[in-house]
Amino acid sequence: MFQSQGSGGRAGQGPTRRAVALGAGAVLVFSGLLAAVPAVASHPEVSLAGSNFEIDTNANLKQDDPSPSIDWASVSEIRKQDSPSGQNDESFGNGTKEDTAVPSVVDGGVPPNKSDLKFFGVYQEGTGSAGFLNLFWSRVQDPSGTTNMDFEFNQSQTASGNGVTPVRTAGDLLIQYDLSNGGVNPTISISRWLTSGTKADCEASNTLPCWSKKTLIGGSDAAGSINSSLIAAADADGLGSLDPRTFGEAQLRLSALFPPGSCFAFGSAYLKSRSSDTFSSALKDFVPPTPVNITNCGSVRIVKTDDLNAPLAGAEFTLYKDNAPIGGTRGAEDTITTQKCTTVADGTCTIGSVLAGEYWVVETVTPPGHDTAADQHATVVGGVTTPVTLTFVDPRQRGAILVTKTRKHAASGSGNHPQSGVTFTLTGGTTGVTDANGQVCFDNLLFGNYSVTETVPAGYTADGATAKTVAVNNKAACGATPYVGETVAFGNTPLTNLSVSVDSQIDGGTASTIVCTGPNGQVASGSTGSTGDGSAAASDLKPGIYTCTIDIDP
Known part of the structure; x- marks a missing residue:
């Protein structure tokens, strides 16, 4: 161990030395502290306790003591x-x-x-x-x-x-x-x-x-x-x-x-x-x-992205002073400051002129359609020009579409009844089949417009359009109680086949014509041939009143 010589030395002080060398450049840049290494000067110095820099009693520029001592000739000032x-x-x-x-x-x-x-x-x-x-x-x-x-x-x-x-x-x-x-x-x-x-x-x-x-x-x-x-x-x-x-x-x-x-x-x-x-x-x-x-201060730089690492503008962040107990999670004892910033197009913003200390960085305004990121802790060291950089990820919110499918069924009584086994296709090709309650749910959907298309079962006709557009803009999930996502309904009506025939008991004895009409006009017609036999038929008829007129001529 080197001993101090002369009254200007540091014998007995035992200073802790922290050396921070600057790179060659045009500005003075604050760097982080290096590991503390005790040292004692071997020649007269007036350096302050805790410093490694040799302020020599007889001022000079050369490094007189071994590292971690420094002097002008060994740094890039x-x-x-x-x-x-x-x-x-x-x-x-x-x-x-x-x-x-x-x-x-x-x-x-x-x-x-x-x-x-x-x-x-x-x-x-x-x-x-x-x-x-x-x-x-x-x-x-x-x-x-x-x-x-x-x-x-x-x-x-x-x-x-x-x-x-x-x-x-x-x-x-x-x-x-x-x-x-x-x-x-x-x-x-x-x-x-x-x-x-x-x-x-x-x-x-x-x-x-x-x-x-x-x-x-x-x-x-x-x-x-x-x-x-x-x-x-x-x-x-x-x-x-x-x-x-x-x-x-x-x-x-x-x-x-x-x-x-x-x-x-x-x-x-x-x-x-x-x-x-x-x-x-x-x-x-x-x-x-x-x-x-x-x-003497520092800064906090914020990088804001979504879950695909795309930059997010419009997110506001506010500093809270982290009062004792330090760390853990933000609590009622931690106090809000007036220091804040809002991210721009590249997803970044910087809170400058931050006094040294412990802080919480809190997202106080979240871009629409995204989840708010968790608070993050920041330790700001005074005099460090490189900002504390924190990355916050706001996942894109997702929603759901609940499809309800009903049918008319006379055997079950009047009105609409749940219809199971019906296939629906979502934009992108995802399919689902209705359950016993006549429902199928699609979730984990990014916000936007989706087309929901029904594959109409045989024997039924759709009560409306078979493809409907649904705008997803609420955060929701299938199975959540209460369900707060988007809904869309489809209805089906069963169809009926109609057949009317005549049979002349004496071949050629009678000649007949048949005309059947429904809610929208004629649906079927027919006439007999040489034997006097004939029929009229219609398929896929919706419920309604149908009238068939048969004219039998002798």
């Missing part, structure tokens, strides 16, 4: 380089101060004896209350007097009227790194951009908007240092050789940067230098803004 010194080096001019809402940007305005900046870097280690924000700056030369560096973090990436620095938004953050002449440990404080309140809330300005009064970040939440000796180019991680007092670094606990109970997401950062330790003094050089992604 967000790094921004200033324009080379000279007439094209952008700077602040025309008396621009920290409270100037839209700073005046000029070129070549940094006198040689002021802080001519070279680089700044930003690296986040860990997330939420266990995370740290690490910063560095470098400059061309050590000016006389104090060192005053301000890191500004803006929520917006939209350029202000100067076309360079971002528009300021209420709650933007100013981290101030102040080092007295000859000192090695800076004073670190923060201010927030105010757009409301009173001028008494301002650090220096007599009008709003302004930067709030400084809040000194205590020793347990912030640390920093400057290089007191030369950093050779080989050890400078691409910054070039650094003379004493031209490189400084700082570390702040993330939990100290954000007001409790409020969500902030910073999308841009830049570094600037002041001409003196007076907050209202003029600003000089600055390193232009670069995109970052620093937030």
Whole structure:
């Protein structure tokens, strides 16, 4: 085990180190925590307890201790380089101060004896209350007097009227790194951009908007240092050789940067230098803004599909705070929030700016024709820019069609009676046969229109159409009590054959004609031949009054 040397070491603290390396990219991305590994520094450091990042008493960039220790040379931080010194080096001019809402940007305005900046870097280690924000700056030369560096973090990436620095938004953050002449440990404080309140809330300005009064970040939440000796180019991680007092670094606990109970997401950062330790003094050089992604909150992304994995639009989801006891199922103790979203055509939506904590994600509006998905639990970690993604499946609802079949049957009495054994065919070819109650039921039917077709039994005629269209739009199942699905009825009437004949007792003795009429006119006719015998017949007659007239001629 390595032991700390010097008063700046961490001997006795035994910090838990969590390293989160960033990929090479244009924005700072919060990553999940890695496994905790205890480590103790082998050289003087002022790193905060719980951090693996080496904030060296004599600031440098190289990793001095074995892993899990990290330093600038072993991580992929967000790094921004200033324009080379000279007439094209952008700077602040025309008396621009920290409270100037839209700073005046000029070129070549940094006198040689002021802080001519070279680089700044930003690296986040860990997330939420266990995370740290690490910063560095470098400059061309050590000016006389104090060192005053301000890191500004803006929520917006939209350029202000100067076309360079971002528009300021209420709650933007100013981290101030102040080092007295000859000192090695800076004073670190923060201010927030105010757009409301009173001028008494301002650090220096007599009008709003302004930067709030400084809040000194205590020793347990912030640390920093400057290089007191030369950093050779080989050890400078691409910054070039650094003379004493031209490189400084700082570390702040993330939990100290954000007001409790409020969500902030910073999308841009830049570094600037002041001409003196007076907050209202003029600003000089600055390193232009670069995109970052620093937030104390998280988000929940919802993917909504049906049971065929097709996206579903129009589903609303609401966050409920999961109060103790955590997990299990949502209960009366869990409280609804105002945070919600509704899925769009691709079946997704995102609830953003979610404070770290435990939540239930509840489907509060379900698309028509679908079943509501069960609640899901979400643990939101502050500062993780990758959203918690949950997939909800709303099965398509299904319905049923109950077919009732009746017939007329004189032997059973008047009226309609159940008819068994009749076959019905549903759209798609599914068939069913009526039972003793004259019923057959089709279920597990997706919503839509279906054709129900009867195969009419021999000896009967259908009382109406043999194919009927049924719209299924109610969730139902066969056998459920009460049955709430669709219904359709069919009726049959039995048919009768009619036959009338004449037989002349004396061949050729009589000649006859037969005419039978029914409800719709003549149904049968006939006449005798040479023998005087003849008949008339009709088939498949519906019930009714039929009259047969027989004319017998001698």
